[in-house]
Amino acid sequence: MKNNYLLALLSAFLLWLAWPPIPYSSPILLFAFVPLLFAVERVIRSDEKRKGQQIFRLAFLTGFLWNTASIYWVYNAMSAYLPGYVAILIALIPFGLAPLLMALAFRLYYQLRRKTGIGYSFVGLVSFWLAYEFLHQWWDLAFPWMTLGNAFANFHQLIQWYTVTGVFGGSIWIWIANILCFLLLWQKREKVEAINNKKLYVALAITLILPSGISLVQYNSYTEHINPSEVVVVQPNVDPYGKFNFVSPEEQLTNLMALSNSVGKPNTEFFIWPETAISARGGIDEEEFRSYPAYDRIQSFLNTYKNGNVLSGIESYQIYNYQKTMTARDYGDNRFLAPFNAAVLIDESSKLQFYHKSKLVPGVEQLPFGQVLAFMKPLFAHFGGSTGGYGSQQEPSVVYSQSGIGAAPVICYESIWGNYVAEYIKQGAQFIAIVTNDGWWGDTSGKDQHLAYAKLRAIENRRWVARSANTGISGFINQRGDIVQHTTWWEPAALTQEINLNEELTFYTRNGDIILYLVLAGGLFSIYNLIRRKVPRA
Structure with a gap:
């Protein structure tokens, strides 16, 4: 029994060791x-009783330790500005809920083993695990940070085929390799050969070598179509925990423009500023933004740059004459105010293009299951400055420069969703602009993981990524997933880069996570038929 828990601990250690930011692991x-x-x-x-419960505990132990060691920074961020008990509650989403779902996948695998053979049961295990990863992308407690395929951001030369499968292809690859390794080692240990060992060795060799080999060929042979655009990313380095106490909105804007001018060129087309870079006490009314002094100052700044555009994060709101959304709060006189974590494109014309962040952080930016938990709105009002969180838009939208260049304004947490970012590209985005504020996490591995995951979006869509982070790490990632330039942590900086715009669509961009859906559908259908036929246990 103790040995089983040691094995579970060993898996947790190996999973942590393989996770970013440890390089090439x-x-x-x-x-x-x-x-x-x-x-x-x-x-x-074994002959023990309650086997299902034991398996659940073993899998939960592995998942809990792996998750906690890899994303400990979640609590680090929460505890800095939330009451202790609330921080623990929010941290339980990744620390506790994800391991519960992982353990449930193993528990269902055991149930399947009681009715089917081991081979068919492994098909079920992979399907159950992918179902967990799928759920953790779509429900109100979404936290896809620990999707298995994300870990290959550490060694992106091996997963250039994400242009076809996305990160779920990586999850499938990992499980197939693990199952084949297990079968070989188990048969050797037990001195049995239920499955021909030579066939297993061949299958394992193909599983390990073929995807890696194809990817290395793709990586070394891929060339970008030359379609240059000069882009600047700015890292102002404003402490998010005391934003207005340390730097006023006016001073922050002065700093942003000074850093931009330090590297800007006459032909610079985009200046990318980080999440909530444009702000005011109480937020900015989107309908009245042109009357704010900040807008006039940005217009004056752009006079130096003939084709210049500022794409920036902004703290904004809209006022409605009725409660249009659940997150809109009473503003008096039968009006309602809806706050947004947003991005805005400003050019030399009077046109403004806003995008409202869609993928909101559970508990911090949105109240999970808002209709059911509406009674908790007063508690969550402390998180986002609104009753129940920020407003959002359902679909991504592309912002366009005056010259017609389409940019994907991806705000912070949204960059973890491969399928969501691909929607920008299908709408015409020629590069990806990530605006984020990674300062909430401090100097932890959170900021490094977030940067690494951006490499996956570059590969999936073959688009450059221009990343502006308030306190780091900002930089540029090319279409192969190479980090071409980056800043250091906690230093004001600005970088300029000539990127290549791209209009071609990859298989993944066009079809999204179709590989995931096919595996889930095929696996579940096969399991259903096997259970009905009562295949004898192997």
Whole structure:
């Protein structure tokens, strides 16, 4: 029994070791689950009672330790500006809920083993795991940070084929390799050959070598179509925990323009400023923004740059004459105010283009399951400055410069969603502009992981990424996923880069997570038929 828990601990350690930001360690994932699979198999073949509960506990232990060690910074960020008990509550979303869902996948795998053979049951395990990852992208407690395929951001030369599968292809690859490794080692240990070992070795060799080999060929042979555009990203380095106490909105704007001018060129077309860079006490009314002094100052700044555009994060709001959304709060005189974490494109014309962040952080920017938990709005009002969180828009939208260049304004947390970012590209975005404020996490691995995940979006869509982070790390990522330039943590900086715009659509951009849906549908259909036919246990 104790040995089983040691095996679960070993899997947790290997999974953590393979996770960003540890460089080039991600191939460890291809066998990291093997110790846990050994522990689970030993329980299944034992004479002990309540096997399902034991398997659930083993899988939960692995998931909890792996998640906590990899994303400890979630609590670090929450505890800095929320009451202790509230910070713990929010941190439980990734620390506790994700491991519960992971353990449930193993528990269902055990139930399947009771009715089917081991091979068919492994098909079920992979399907159950992918179902968990899918759920953690779409429900109100979404936190896809720990999707297995994300870890290969550490070694992006091996996953250029994400242009076809996205990150879920990486998750499938990891599970196939782990299962084959387990079967080989288990048969060797037990001195049995239920499945021909030579066939297993061949299958494992193909699984490991073929995707890696194809990717390395793609990486070394890929060339970008030359379609240059000069872009600047700015890192103002404003402490988010005391924003207006340390730097007034006017001073921040002065700093942003000075940093931009320090590297700006006459042909610079985009100046990318970070999340909430444009602000005012109480926020900015989108309908009245042209009357704010900040707008006139930005217009004057752009006079120096003939084709210049400012794409910036902004703290904004809209006022309605009725309660248009659940997040709109009473503003008096039968009016309602809806706050937004937004982005705005400003050019030399009077036109303004706003985008309202869609993928909101559960508990901090939105009240999960708002209709059911509406009674908790007063508590969550402390998080986003509104009753229940920020407003949002349902679909992404592209912003366009006067010259017609389409940019994807991706705000912070949204950059983790491959399918969502791909929607920008389908709408005409020629590059990805990530505006974020990673200062909430402090100097932890959170900022490094967030930067690394941006490489995946570059590969999936073959688009340059221009990333502006308030306190770091800002930089540029090319269409192969290489970080071409980057800043350091906690230093004011600005970078300029000639990027290549791209209009071609990859298979993944056009079709999204179709590989995931096919695997889920095929796996669940096969399991359903197997259960009905009552295939004898192997």
